[in-house]
Amino acid sequence: MGRRVLEKVQPICVVCRQPMRKDDIVQVDKLFDHFTHFNCYNLEKIEIKEIGKFGEIVMANNKYKKLYLVY
Numbered sequence: 001m002g003r004r005v006l007e008k009v010q011p012i013c014v015v016c017r018q019p020m021r022k023d024d025i026v027q028v029d030k031l032f033d034h035f036t037h038f039n040c041y042n043l044e045k046i047e048i049k050e051i052g053k054f055g056e057i058v059m060a061n062n063k064y065k066k067l068y069l070v071y
Helices: 054-060 062-067
Strands: 025-029 035-037 048-053
Antiparallel strands (some): 025 035, 025 048
């Protein structure tokens, strides 16, 4: 079998379904590890792992850096 190649994707907000942009303020929840725009977040009972600009969060985390495109 050949080597598996991961293709980076541009994630979308799980609430509004709009793409994440590098300067968007987002939240990452602890339970599902989903990105949500700060203004879209609607689940009060789920703990927040991180809040900040999408581009900064992705560049600071190797796991996200391998998966996501930042525009």
